[in-house]
Amino acid sequence: MDPILLAKAAVMGLVEGATEFIPVSSTGHLIIAGRFLGFDAWHGAKTFDVFIQLGAILAVVWLYRAKIVNVLRTAPGDRKSRRLILNLVIAFLPAAIVGFLANDFIEEKLFNPVTVAIALVAGGIVILLIEGWHRRVRTETVDDVTPKEALGVGLAQLLALVPGTSRSGATIMGGIGLGLSRVAATEFSFFLAIPVMFAATLYSLWKARHGLSAADAPVFAVGFVVSFVSALLVIRWLLRFVANNSFRGFAWYRIVFGLILLGLYFTVLRG
Template sequence: MLPDWLIGLIMGMVEGLTEFLPVSSTGHLILTADLINFGGPRSTVFEVVIQLGSILAVVVVFWKRLWSVVGIKTSGYKKTKLNLIHIIIGAIPAGLAGVVFHDFIKNVLFSSRNVVIGLVAGGILLIVAERFAKEPKSTNLDQISYTQAFLIGCFQVLALWPGFSRSGSTIAGGLLLGLNRKTAAEFTFILAVPMMIGASGVDLIKSWNVLSSSDLTLFITGFITAFIVALLAIVFFLKLLEKVKLTPFAIYRFIIAIVFTLVYLV
C-alpha cells in the first residue's frame, strides 16, 4: 500500500487533470484507484475532498466574473449581462435530478459497465456536437440567453451518469445551442461551481462519520494537488479549445472505455 501523501498526490493530479476536460474524471479516478489499490469508505470521502479542490480552482480563475454574477463590485468591475439567473436556471435541471436520484446514482449507476457506457455515449455526443454544431451566435459569456442557459443545464443532467463527463455533456450542448467552444467551456466551468459544491457538500455530510484525523495527510495533499493541477488544466484547456476540436477527446474516451472493459469486464 502506498503512503497517504503519495496516494493524495497521484489521485489529486488525476482529478485536477480530468475534472474539467471532457474525458470523465470518474472513469479515470476508478481506474487509478484500482491500480494503486486504494478503496474503502475513506476513498469515497477523499474523492469529495479533491473535487472541492478542483472547484476552488474555478473560483480562482473566474473570481471577477463570479463576483460580477452576484453583483459584487471588484477592482475594474464592469456590469455584465451574464447574471445569477443564468446560473440558477442552468443549475436547476441537474440539481433537481441529483436530489431525486442521488441514492440510485450512487448505489446503482456506479458500476464498471455503466461507466463504460457513459464513456462511449459521451464520446459519441462530442462527435455529434462537432458535426451538427450551429454557427456560433454566442461568442462570449454575455451573449448567452436564459434559454441557452437552461438547455445547457438540461445537457448537464447527462453528467449524472458516471463516465459521461460534466464538461463533455455541457460543452457539447453549448455547441449544439450556438455557443463557440471557448464560451461553452467557460459557462460550463462557472455552472460547475454551485453544482459541485452542492453535490460534494451532500456527500461530505453523509460520510462525515468516516473522517479521521489520521487521514489529514491524505486529504490535505489531495486537495492541494487537485487545486493546483486543475488551475493549470483550466487555463490550458481554454487555450487549447481555440485550436482543437472535441473529436480527439472523443477518441481518447473510446480508448479509455476499451481499457476499462479489459480491466473490469473481461
C-alpha cells in the same frame, strides 16, 4: 501516516484536477484509478473522492475571482451581471433536483467500471457527432448566453449524473450544440461548475460526516492541494486550446479508453 497512502492520495488528486474540466469524466477516471491503486479499499476513499473536487472547483474560483467579484458587486445595477447569475441558477436546477432525488440510486447502481466504460464510449460518439454537425455560432461570449440556452445546458448536464459521462463534456458540448462559441460554452461550463460542485460536494460530505477522522487529514490535504494545482494548469491550457481546436481528440480518447476498460473488466478486473 503511511507514505504509500499519501502517494496514492497525490495520484488521485492529480487525476481529479487533470480530468475535471476536460470532457473525459473525472468520476470515471477516479473510479478506475482507485481500483487499480487499491485506494478504493481505504476506509475514507469515497469521502476523499468527493472532498478533492473542492480543490478543483476552487481553481476555477481563483482564476475567475475578478469576474466573480465584479458580477456579485455590480448585480444590483448591471443587467449582464444579473443575467449571468440568473442563467447559472436556471442551468443549476435540473441536475440539482434530479441528482438529489436519485443520488442513492446512482451511487448504488451506477458507480462501477462497466457503466463508466460504456458512458465513455457513448459520450465519445456523441462528441464526434456534435463536432461533425456544422452549426452557426449565435452566442460569442458567456455574457451573451440567453436563459433558454442556459436551460438547454442545464438539461444536458443531467446526462453527467451517469458516471463516465463527464459534467464538463455534457455542458460544453451541450452549449456548442445550442450555438454557443467554444470559448463561451467552456467558460459557462466553468462558472456552472461552481454551484453544482459545491452543492454536490457539501451534500456528500454532510452525509459522510460521522465517518470523518482528524487522523485522515494529511491524506485529504495532499489530495486537495494536488487537485487544486493540477486543475489550475489544465483550465488555463483548455481555454487556449478550445479557441482554435475541436474536441475530437477527447472523443477518440474516450472511445479507446472505454473499450480498453471493458476488455480489462471482463478479462482481469471482474475476477
